[in-house]
Amino acid sequence: MRSQADENHPDLRAALEHLLAAGGKRVRPTLSSLVGNMLGAPLEKLINLGAAVELLHTATLVHDDLIDGSLLRRGTPTLNARWSPPATVLTGDFLFARAAKLAADTDHLPLMKLFSDTLATIVNGELTQMFTSRGLVNRDNYYKRIYAKTASLFEMTSRAAAMVSPASEDTVEAMRDFGYQIGMAFQIVDDILDFNGDQTTVGKPLGSDLLNGLVTLPAIYFAETNPGDPDVLSLPNGGWTNNENMTRLVEKIRSSSCTKKAMSEAEQHVDRALVRLDEFPPCAERDALENLAKYIVDRKI
Amino acid sequence: MRSQADENHPDLRAALEHLLAAGGKRVRPTLSSLVGNMLGAPLEKLINLGAAVELLHTATLVHDDLIDGSLLRRGTPTLNARWSPPATVLTGDFLFARAAKLAADTDHLPLMKLFSDTLATIVNGELTQMFTSRGLVNRDNYYKRIYAKTASLFEMTSRAAAMVSPASEDTVEAMRDFGYQIGMAFQIVDDILDFNGDQTTVGKPLGSDLLNGLVTLPAIYFAETNPGDPDVLSLPNGGWTNNENMTRLVEKIRSSSCTKKAMSEAEQHVDRALVRLDEFPPCAERDALENLAKYIVDRKI
Numbered sequence: 319m320r321s322q323a324d325e326n327h328p329d330l331r332a333a334l335e336h337l338l339a340a341g342g343k344r345v346r347p348t349l350s351s352l353v354g355n356m357l358g359a360p361l362e363k364l365i366n367l368g369a370a371v372e373l374l375h376t377a378t379l380v381h382d383d384l385i386d387g388s389l390l391r392r393g394t395p396t397l398n399a400r401w402s403p404p405a406t407v408l409t410g411d412f413l414f415a416r417a418a419k420l421a422a423d424t425d426h427l428p429l430m431k432l433f434s435d436t437l438a439t440i441v442n443g444e445l446t447q448m449f450t451s452r453g454l455v456n457r458d459n460y461y462k463r464i465y466a467k468t469a470s471l472f473e474m475t476s477r478a479a480a481m482v483s484p485a486s487e488d489t490v491e492a493m494r495d496f497g498y499q500i501g502m503a504f505q506i507v508d509d510i511l512d513f514n515g516d517q518t519t520v521g522k523p524l525g526s527d528l529l530n531g532l533v534t535l536p537a538i539y540f541a542e543t544n545p546g547d548p549d550v551l552s553l554p555n556g557g558w559t560n561n562e563n564m565t566r567l568v569e570k571i572r573s574s575s576c577t578k579k580a581m582s583e584a585e586q587h588v589d590r591a592l593v594r595l596d597e598f599p600p601c602a603e604r605d606a607l608e609n610l611a612k613y614i615v616d617r618k619i
Numbered sequence: 620m621r622s623q624a625d626e627n628h629p630d631l632r633a634a635l636e637h638l639l640a641a642g643g644k645r646v647r648p649t650l651s652s653l654v655g656n657m658l659g660a661p662l663e664k665l666i667n668l669g670a671a672v673e674l675l676h677t678a679t680l681v682h683d684d685l686i687d688g689s690l691l692r693r694g695t696p697t698l699n700a701r702w703s704p705p706a707t708v709l710t711g712d713f714l715f716a717r718a719a720k721l722a723a724d725t726d727h728l729p730l731m732k733l734f735s736d737t738l739a740t741i742v743n744g745e746l747t748q749m750f751t752s753r754g755l756v757n758r759d760n761y762y763k764r765i766y767a768k769t770a771s772l773f774e775m776t777s778r779a780a781a782m783v784s785p786a787s788e789d790t791v792e793a794m795r796d797f798g799y800q801i802g803m804a805f806q807i808v809d810d811i812l813d814f815n816g817d818q819t820t821v822g823k824p825l826g827s828d829l830l831n832g833l834v835t836l837p838a839i840y841f842a843e844t845n846p847g848d849p850d851v852l853s854l855p856n857g858g859w860t861n862n863e864n865m866t867r868l869v870e871k872i873r874s875s876s877c878t879k880k881a882m883s884e885a886e887q888h889v890d891r892a893l894v895r896l897d898e899f900p901p902c903a904e905r906d907a908l909e910n911l912a913k914y915i916v917d918r919k920i
Contacts, residue, residue: 326739326743326746327743327746327747327750329746329750330743330746378712381708381709381712384708385704385705385708385709403686403704404686404749405746405749405750407682407685407686407708407711408682408686408742408745408746408749409746410708410712411679411682411711411715411738411742412739412742412743412746414712414715414738415735415736415738415739415742416735416739418719418731418734418735418738419732419735419736419739421735422728422731422732422734422735423732425728427723427726427728427731430719430723430728430731431720431723431724433719433723434716434717434719434720434722434723435716435720437712437715437716437719438627438713438716438717438720441709441712441713441716442627442628442631442713444709445627445628445630445631445706445709445710445713446628448705448706448709449628449630449706
């Protein structure tokens, strides 16, 4: 990833260094490496794929943080907190270009198509979210949103790792589903952590999704079981802009069983992912994938 | 190009429609079609390539106009004049994604790598320009800048069209150079039109490059022949921010022979491009490529 800005402008190299130094869990490259190693993919292709996926993810974060005006990510100042908006837009574009180059370096055309399709899905999802009225309580909308935002890239990652391996179509499909399931679980857990995470670890105020009019799974459960709650009723009519009411609603959701119910939904996704591993003979990578899937729901950050 | 936003958010479809309805000269898809048809490329690949190149170009314009705060392009309001910056960033990203998909649909891996390399070149060029001090009179810097900004995409276009054709390596190289030469000419002529174009046709105030601290070829020629001119001397020290002085400098350049000298440099590029056509047997496409190259320097817009 670091080498991708070589021979480019020094400030661009510094920006990439800043972004990479901030770290992150590197869940996506871990996923591609484990799947690919389990299935016997060539190491070089896996390195290109892992770097491509993480850079694509980083590029979307760079533009997201700019769009949301976020100043901190992973406890480190975002690029837009240090750079001008124009430089931030262009750095994101540069990362897209390098991610596409790394994907092309896998020398696998179907992977390249999948890669660009996934980017289109992610961006279309963000645009749809932007144009969808805030405060909307809608389960179908929620699932579509978290698929576009998160699960689509997880799905692509494990599917692509299988595609560059000597694997049957059934295996590719099993790995696609594995990625899809843990991706859905990943975002549901993210949305739960917004309600009950350790505030210093998560790095943003509790309930910040709701305070931004974003109704996630715990809030949807709460709204479905408490349809007459005045704060719930106020949501689609701009009630989410009332800080006091939303802080109260966040507390109500926290003390309800709704985050637990959401967690059990995330665990169901992980269970479906684990079933997909059953068909493979035991090996270190299979164990690690199992641990990765379980980590998705156990993590605190 | 229109079909690329099908099945996506209606506002995104409307944005693409707006961008495509604004037209433009479509020089790049014309170039790829003519080169590919001359060399016997499959029609479908040429359609994908032409649409990919034009969408990539459009995506960079969408982000450029946002960055520069431009409100008009081709006499039509820019996307950022009608949409929020976040929606504009994401629409550009979506166009990158669809351009990459169309490029991948040519089913030609080297083309895909070339495509992502070219995007990186363009974006790195923009970032370099952003971080380079304004008012700099530097010929080497100028050639690098116009290569990254314009010639790299022309070069890629004709080279890619040859790559998907049943053509020898020498032919691919000839077509690469053809695109490079007319691309360099194209940007030099753009820069000349900034000084002597019909203001209503060009659609921006005369000398706007210089008023933005961008020293292009006519100004470089003038600076080289008039090194003691006080306005020239002031340029690297922020003199370009003085509107009155720059308006005077623009007038001096206009009444000098410097735009003519720049034009003769553009014509040399076109001549080098035309030489590249000599090795091909006469045909309708070769004639059209010759006309395209000549149009590059004759155009008024």
